Amino acid sequence: MPRSVLTLVLCLVVLAAGAGLYFGLQHARLDESDVIEAVVGRYVRETGGARTDCVAVPGDEPDVWLVVNCGTAARISRYKVGHDGQLIAQGTEPST
DSSP: OOHHHHHHHHHHHHHHHHHHHHHHHHHHTOOHHHHHHHHHHHHHHHHOOOGGGEEEEEOSSTTEEEEEEEEOSSEEEEEEEETTSOEEEEEEEEOO
């Protein structure tokens, strides 16, 4: 096998390993507090509500890591967050 082909394959393997390490470390640094803070910040920006209006609980579905409930007695916003820290669903429902 020519040396240039081996060099190319080696470079691709090193690049793939580097990318895997980088993205793996990014995922490993994901913290519940950081995710909750991001969701609460979104709630405050969208509604003008207070940060103390929010509470987070563990998700009750396989794909849901956290559920952040924000709101007052009249209206609750529910934010479902996946294991990767991304918002899966957002819903608003009246309290009864």
